[in-house]
Amino acid sequence: MVHEHYILRKPLLTEKSTALTEELNVYAFEVDRRASKDDIKGAVEKSFGVKVLKVTTQVRKGGSRRFKYGSVAENSWKRAMVRIAEGDTIELF
DSSP states (O other): OOOHHHHEEEEOOOHHHHHHHHHHOEEEEEEOTTOOHHHHHHHHHHHHOOOEEEEEEEEEOOOEEEETTEEEEOOOEEEEEEEEOTTOOOOOO
């Protein structure tokens, strides 16, 4: 598809994703909505030098937010949960 830096937008650091990282070696990323699982797998392997075992994706629907000047629609985005091989780690920060 495109360069791996365009596929992986940013890592998602939440309580749930941190717990999954510690227990199951699963990392969460916000990715481009057009990226397939194979694209995401290749981007993670090339960027971080790890072996990816499994990729699961979700398209998160954007909702609406109300402000004092009206409501604003948020964009939908795609989340990828990437499981890497035992012994490999990704240093995010």
